[in-house]
Amino acid sequence: MNGSKGGVAFAVIVVLSIAVAVGFVISPQPTSVLSQVIPPNPAYTNSTTLYANAAGWDTPTQYGNTNAAIPVNPTLNYTAGTVVTFTVIETDSLPHNLYIAKGTSENLAAYYSVIGAINPIPGSKYTGEWYAQTPGVYTYWCQVHPTTMVGTINVLPANSTSISNNVVKSTELAPVGVHSPAIQLSISHAVNIQDGFSAISHNSLVLNNCPCFADGPGINWIPIEQIATGIRI
Amino acid sequence: MALYLTLLEYSIAMSLVGVVAFFVYYLYSSRRDALAEDAESHDYIDPASYARDQLKTKQRFADWSIFLYNDSKSIGLRFIFTSLLFFFIAGAFGILLRVSLTVPTPSVLSPDQYDIVLTQHATLMLYMWAMGITVGLAYYLLPTAIKVRRDNMGSYSSFAYWIWLLGGIFIVLSRSSTRWYFYPPLALQGTLSGAGADNWLAIIGLEMIFVAIMIICIVVIRMILMDRSESVKLGNMSIYAWSVLFTMILAVLSAGPVMIALGMLFYDFFNPIFFTASSGNVLLFTILFWFWGHPIVYIPVIPFFGLIYEMMPTFTGNKVYSYSSAVFGLGLLLVLSMLVWGHHLMNSGLGVAWDLFFSTASFFIVIPSAITVFNYIATMWTAPRIRMTTPMLFIINGIIDFIIGGITGVMQSNVGVNEIVHGTYWVTGHFHFIFLGVTTGIAFAAFYVLFPTFTRGRKYNERLAGWHFALTAIGSFIMSVAWTTGGFLGMPRAVDGYFPFFQPFQDTAILGGLIIGVGQLIFLYNIASSWLKAPSTDTSNILEPDFPEPSGSAVSGGR
Structure with a gap:
């Protein structure tokens, strides 16, 4: 025999390898990350700011929560057809991301990666768009801290009348108080934003240990964001 | 139910892998025992040293035992045949890319699939084929070329081979879609369909390949500078040994920054602080990358210039026109390629x-290139007669392709022209002229020269080899010319579609690509069919001249 089959063995290996490699590489990709086409002219738009903290998602308005030392994972309500621009601001020097999945719990088999890994420097700000297309209950969470940073999103039908009072269509929402448009937040009983906002004490603004948020008693969100942006590297 | 089936399949697959592993271990173990007895009878303590001393400058044949021995020639054969395997795989990806561009809008492959296949083609061709065949030929030819006294770094080289192979497999498994640069904002993101979700695996694979390259470089540099026979002075060392020395020095000098950059990039997957899009550091990665990224395109070219110098005199019947200018030109190429x-x-x-x-x-690169090319031309000019065998045809084609590719390269090093053509197929054409003509073509020439040795004295089919040459040369010329022409008119590269205006250029490139593909199928068939025949010639070849064992200078490892 004297090794005369060497070339045949090599050719067989080559053909098999090509088949395996090509088949593997162009096989359907894992569809765990859902793709989403953001419509250029959506029915509604909305901007939601979330402060990323390992203890829980925090919001500047924190409806009903007068003690911001306990961060909340607010329930977010949107009208179906809203393109939501999430702004995530880092507060605690830990990596975070923002995933959204349909259903009442985290689902890594099919989710939207709204914001990938963020720069863990307090104050750095990341934005990502999500299209609240289909009515239903969604879950948003941070995959790094899935037990603490998890909340619910309700996407309500556009013609829903029963709970329409709870829904703020951002296109209808005038700037409230000293809020900048960038941090308008649609939450339940949004009509109470003013009340809740005025009830928030100064302490509620001192988010975590980030000194940049420790401004004076005058509650003004805009400078905070500017500071937050300013220290971004 | 589906879960159980999956478990069953996994169990069967794992069992088969285990059986194969046990069989390989049995072979290895029995071979090692026999070797130990033999070594002991020759007063050796270490069987591996005995094997390497016995095998070090002898010809080696391609059989499964190359995976069991750690002498340089076995390592070289491993690299040669593995890189050839990856050449076919990456070549299939390349054909797939061409075929997918038959119509302007993506049809055969989805955009994500196109990006993945593009990345795989580029990365595998560079690191697995070009680097692999460079290293493999160096390991295989150098012990003879410099008449090594000892060959005792085989374990390191074997380790390098395995992690190099594993790195290449990781790159395939990663299904990365970032092109071979791995530029950070893209490399850190998964695309929507998941292409690139496993980029971290590609980064690990690339880092492993770099570690392997570093080990290989140090082993080969040591082999040339320290283990050379005393009868081989630096001043009359073969030009191929010089070119390998330059190449390895170049790799050692330039690979450090990108290894650091890849390590930082890997860290960024878990804690993005280095190359984040919000900082300006993404440009830092490109600088660290291209500090290696330019030398990598010279590393697989310079040794093949040296191989041309080695092989050409056999077919022209005279000596290389100027030894000193040849070495000077290659050395200047080393220095200048670090600066561009x-x-x-x-x-x-x-x-x-x-x-x-x-x-x-970049313009200065013309000087060493011209020295090299004119040296080739002068050698052929002064030849009494040129034998147009298949290797010589590959050599001549390589020189012509290098001239065209060099001129297209010099043109785009003009800042103004570069601004226009840098994102177009012009660059692709320039690159493929050189890599298909010089790296791949000269590697084929060397493979044809060494084929009788690899196969214990079997001749390759001259007719099929001629077809292989013709189809490769003509196909690559058609493809690269279509690319450079279309690129000069603005055809963007590395995208899954094109404007209908560029249809003729893409169609021509597809034609060229398919011609190349058919040529490689003929090559594969030639290997298989010629190997089946009975040995009909002796195993000596022009690249491994016989020489008497250097006496009195043997330093036997382990004795």
């Missing part, structure tokens, strides 16, 4: 001063 990496970043805002510096340095 910025010409890949001329449009990224380095500033006019730096652009002009890198542009000028």
Whole structure:
């Protein structure tokens, strides 16, 4: 025999390898990350700011929560057809991301990666768009801290009348108080934003240990964001 | 139910892998025992040293035992045949890319699939084929070329081979879609369909390949500088040994920055602090990358210049026209190629001063290239008679392709021209002229020269080899010319579609690509069919001249 089959063995290996490699590489990709086409002219738009903290998602308005030392994972309500621009601001020097999945719990088999890994420097700000297309209950969470940073999103039908009072269509929402448009937040009983906002004490603004948020008693969100942006590297 | 089936399949697959592993271990173990007895009878303590001393300058044949021995020639054969395997795989990806561009809008492959296949083609061709065949030929030919006294770094080389192979497999498994640069904002993101979700695996694979390259470089540099026979002075060392020495020095000098950059990039997957899009550091990665990224395109070219010098005199019947200018030219190529990496970043805002510096340095590359080419031409000019065998045809084609590819390269090192053509198929054409003509073509020539040795004295089919040459040369010329022409008119590269205006150029490139593909199928068939025949010639070849064992200088490892 004297090794005369060497070339045949090599050719067989080559053909098999090509088949395996090509088949593997162009096989359907894992569809765990859902793709989403953001419509250029959506029915509604909305901007939601979330402060990323390992203890829980925090919001500047924190409806009903007068003690911001306990961060909340607010329930977010949107009208179906809203393109939501999430702004995530880092507060605690830990990596975070923002995933959204349909259903009442985290689902890594099919989710939207709204914001990938963020720069863990307090104050750095990341934005990502999500299209609240289909009515239903969604879950948003941070995959790094899935037990603490998890909340619910309700996407309500556009013609829903029963709970329409709870829904703020951002296109209808005038700037409230000293809020900048960038941090308008649609939450339940949004009509109470003013009340809740005025009830928030100064302490509620001192988010975590980030000194940049420790401004004076005058509650003004805009400078905070500017500071937050300013220290971004 | 489906879960159980999956478990069953996994169990069967794992069992088969285990059986194969046990069989390989049985072979290895029985071979090692026999070797130990033999070594003991020759007063050796270490069987591996005995094996390497017995095998070090002898011809080796391609059989499964190359995976069991750690002498340089076995390592070289491993690299040669593995890189050839990856050449076919990456070549299939390349054909797939061409076929997918039959119509302007993506049809055969989805955009994500196109990006994955593009990345795989580029990465595998560079690191697995070009680097692999460079290293493999160096390991295989150098012990003879410099008449090594000892060959005792085989374990390191074997380790390097395995992690190099594993790195290549990781790159395939990663299904990365970032192209071979792995530029950070893209490399850190998964695309929507998941292409690139496993980029971290590609980064690990690439880092492993770099570690392997570092080990290989140190082993080969040591082999040339320290283990050379005393009868081989540096001044009359073969030009191929010189070119390998230059190449390995170049790799050692330039690979450090990108290894650091890849490590930082890997860290960024878990804690993004280095190359984040919000900082300006993404440009830092491109600089660290291209500090290696330019030398990598010289590393697989310089040794093949040396191989041309080795092989050409056999077919022309005279000596190389000028030994000293040949070595000087290759050495100058080493120095200059360290200084021109910025010409890949001329449009990224380095500033006019730096652009002009890198542009000028790139123009200087013409000098060593011209020295080399004129040396070839002078050698052929003064030849009494040139035998047009298949290797010689590959050599001549390589020189012609290098001239065209060199001129297209010099043109784009002009800052103004570069601004226009840098994102177009012009660059692709320039690159493929050189890599198909010089790296791949000369590697084929060397493979044909060494084929009787690999196969214990079997001749390859001259007719099929001629077809292989003709189809490869003509196909690559058609493809690269279509690319350079279309690219000069603005055809963007590395995208899954094109404007209908460029249809003729893409169609021509598809034709060329398919011709190349058919040529490689003929090559594969030639290997298989010629190997089946009975041995009909002796195993000596022009690249491994016989020489008497250097006496009195043997330093036997382990004795």
